[in-house]
Amino acid sequence: MTKESSGEFAEVLRQISHDLNNPIAALTMDLYLLRRAGEDADREATIANLERATSDLRDIVDDLERRAVALSSGGG
Secondary structure (H helix, E strand, O other): OOOHHHHHHHHHHHHHHHHHHHHHHHHHHHHHHHHHHHHHHHHHHHHHHHHHHHHHHHHHHHHHHHHHHHHHHHOO
């Protein structure tokens, strides 16, 4: 991969990371508000599933971001 194409790829990864972070932030806030709303067994199970999925997405985004930084700095 040329330095130019590597830089372009890194920019795409950065953009994807940014685009994924926005809905993850919204999900995180909604989960916080749901958690404060009260207790209910079904709601608690739903919240737990959403928290797990949000955490998994956050890990994916963080990994993409790290890879983009490594690519843009030549660390491929």
